[in-house]
Amino acid sequence: MGWERLLASGRAGLYLLAAFPSGVAAMVALPLLAAATVLMPLGTGSLLLPRLLTAVRRWGESEHRRALQRLGSPPPPAAPQAPARLRELVREPATRRALRALPVHALLGPAAGIIGLTGVVGVPTTLVEMSVWWALPEPATFLGIEAGGWGFAIVGGLAETAVYATLFFWGSPVVATGYARLLDRLLSPSPAETEAARLTGRVEELSHTRAEALKAHGDELRRIERDLHDGTQARLVDLAMRVGVAEQLVSSDPDRAAELLSQVRGRAEEAMAELRDVIRTMYPPILADRGLDGAVSALGARCAVPTRVHVGELGEVPASVQAAAYFVVAEALTNTAKHAQASSASVRIDRAGAALLVEVSDDGVGGAEGGTAPDSAEGGGEGGTGLSGIRRRVAALDGTTSVTSPAGGPTLITVELPCES
Amino acid sequence: MRVVIVEDNTILAEGLKLLLETGGHTVAAVLGDAEGLLGAVDEHSPDVVIADVRLPPAYREEGLRAAIDARRARPGLPILVFSQYVEEVYASELFADGARGVGYLLKDRVARVEEFLDALTRVAAGGTAMDPEVVGQLLTRRKRPLSRLTPRERDVLALMAEGRDNTEIAERLVVTDGAVHKHIGRIFSKLGLADGDTGHRRVRAVLAYLGT
Incomplete structure (x- = not known):
């Protein structure tokens, strides 16, 4: 029993003490509320009642916060703004809870305050009274018995001090916690209300991620458009131009024409290779041929690091999700082969409710997330590859990516892609 | 060489025909899907078959399947499987029954006409052509x-x-x-x-x- 105990008891005493003024205020508020309600038809009430109710509601919130703090629980979620209109204000659960707690607090709050007060001031006042009992105008009493001499003053005084100390150290914490528990019960939102608040929050979160997903999806479309526009389309223009020039030179300068045509062939090959890459990032042909299972197995078989592939029962998976899952596995395995120095890798794809779960792991050196890791640099540089490419692709479908890759390994990339909207 | 082409894309089929005929070869038949492949093989007894991977009806890997089946049905039939993309697993399936008279090439390779015709001749003669990308x-x-x-x-x-x-x-x-x-x-x-x-x-x- 040291300072901590003393502090804890002090806090309990203060908690109870504070209930005194607010309890008295509640006592005053009750008849005021009644009066305002009665005065409603006269007009004065309609001015007074909303203000009173708002004040009561606010008190309820702060009292609940105090109670939860006392109980060591996390603070309640922020209550919505109090509605301005009386009808809505009365209907609101937060107002009703505060109104329910108000009479209880009017009754018990002052009592709790007195217990707190007694606990806090009992010991010091008794000690003072004990030492100056002879000088008091009224005869001092200890434990209800009048002190007639030093002997009794000391014995009785110490006994009373012990009683107050017991109250302070053991009584007030118990009473404070009990009272906080009572108020918490009265002021806590019902499960249905909590659920409604949770759902509202979820809707907000979803609209936010959906907006982000739409943006990411738009970015992805623009990237493909840019690849086709700056790459393939420009190359076709270049080809047409060179063929045209070669055609003109055929009779006058056949050597130059032949040289141009040879360039044309080389450039056509580059264009084909580039276009194949663009198509692969959009929707890999093998996915169309063999589905996700076959396509990912092919990736595993092709990887330079021995790779185990497990694909569970997936059910219906939208094409965009399949393409993203394939892309994630392809990029992750490319990283593994290039940087991880791994001796084995593993790919798991499973259906988890409404989501597709993709896991790629390896037993390599890790550090894929670090600033010095080649993937991050590469991801930034090439735009479409590495971890940043995976993240972007997954975000476009409102999915989540998590990467654990401590220095020294192992690396685990987990991606969750929603399959249903 | 007498060649049977299985290619549903008319632009590519025409181009291939032009390339082969300019090279002095005969295109015995152009099929739009793999359905009548064996019939055409029996009818024209080609030196080599060129088959696209993606064919009707589902446009998946019908050509690859047809090539594997045709080689089982007519052992020794030289086939060049020809595709806009190559996959290592496809190659391993295609070569699973042996590498004799099999080719697997990207369509891009037609750009180098001479090399392409060399590869085709090699396959027709019982040799092998594997795409450099694979x-x-x-x-x-x-x-x-x-x-x-x-x-x-x-x-x-x-x-x-x-x-x-x-x-x-x-x-x-x-x-x-x-x-x-x-x-x-x-x-x-x-x-x-x-x-x-x-x-x-x-x-x-x-x-x-x-x-x-």
């Missing part, structure tokens, strides 16, 4: 044992895996036949493969080593 994938996969090879030896190995014979390899690398022969001997001893196989058996050995 070979590249295979070589990256077996990085570790292949690190013992010199860069030049790796080039030779890649060309062998593509199905080229010593003379072609020598031409491509601008060295003598004898030099190629020496390289091959060293590659085989470094990788622990039985030397002495020639033609498609050598290709098969190399591809088997690379893991198709």
Whole structure:
């Protein structure tokens, strides 16, 4: 029993003490509320009642916060703004809870305050009274018995001090916690209300991620458009131009024409290779041929690091999700082969409710997330590859990516892609 | 050579026909899907069949399936599978029944007309043509044992895996036949493969080593 105990008891005493003024205020508020309600038809009430109710509601919130703090629980979620209109204000659960707690607090709050007060001031006042009992105008009493001499003053005084100390150290914490528990019960939102608040929050979160997903999806479309526009389309223009020039030179300068045509062939090959890459990032042909299972197995078989592939029962998976899952596995395995120095890798794809779960792991050196890791640099540089490419692709479908890759390994990339909207 | 083409895309079928006929070959038939392949083979007895991978009705890998089936039904029928993209697994399935008279090439390869016709002739003669991109994938996969090879030896190995014979390899690398022969001997001893196989058996050995 040291300072901590003393502090804890002090806090309990203060908690109870504070209930005194607010309890008295509640006592005053009750008849005021009644009066305002009665005065409603006269007009004065309609001015007074909303203000009173708002004040009561606010008190309820702060009292609940105090109670939860006392109980060591996390603070309640922020209550919505109090509605301005009386009808809505009365209907609101937060107002009703505060109104329910108000009479209880009017009754018990002052009592709790007195217990707190007694606990806090009992010991010091008794000690003072004990030492100056002879000088008091009224005869001092200890434990209800009048002190007639030093002997009794000391014995009785110490006994009373012990009683107050017991109250302070053991009584007030118990009473404070009990009272906080009572108020918490009265002021806590019902499960249905909590659920409604949770759902509202979820809707907000979803609209936010959906907006982000739409943006990411738009970015992805623009990237493909840019690849086709700056790459393939420009190359076709270049080809047409060179063929045209070669055609003109055929009779006058056949050597130059032949040289141009040879360039044309080389450039056509580059264009084909580039276009194949663009198509692969959009929707890999093998996915169309063999589905996700076959396509990912092919990736595993092709990887330079021995790779185990497990694909569970997936059910219906939208094409965009399949393409993203394939892309994630392809990029992750490319990283593994290039940087991880791994001796084995593993790919798991499973259906988890409404989501597709993709896991790629390896037993390599890790550090894929670090600033010095080649993937991050590469991801930034090439735009479409590495971890940043995976993240972007997954975000476009409102999915989540998590990467654990401590220095020294192992690396685990987990991606969750929603399959249903 | 008499060639049967299985290609549903008319632009590509026409282009291929032009290329082959300009090269002095005969296009016996152009099929839009794999359905009548065996019938056409029996009717025209072509020297080689060129089949696209994606064909009606589902546009998946009908051509690949048809090629594998046709080779089982008519053993020794040379087929070149021709695609806008290549996948290592497709190659391994196609070569599973042996590398004799099989080719697997990207459509891009038609740009080098002479090489393409060489590859086609090779397949028709019972040889092999494997696309460099697939070979590249295979070589990256077996990085570790292949690190013992010199860069030049790796080039030779890649060309062998593509199905080229010593003379072609020598031409491509601008060295003598004898030099190629020496390289091959060293590659085989470094990788622990039985030397002495020639033609498609050598290709098969190399591809088997690379893991198709």
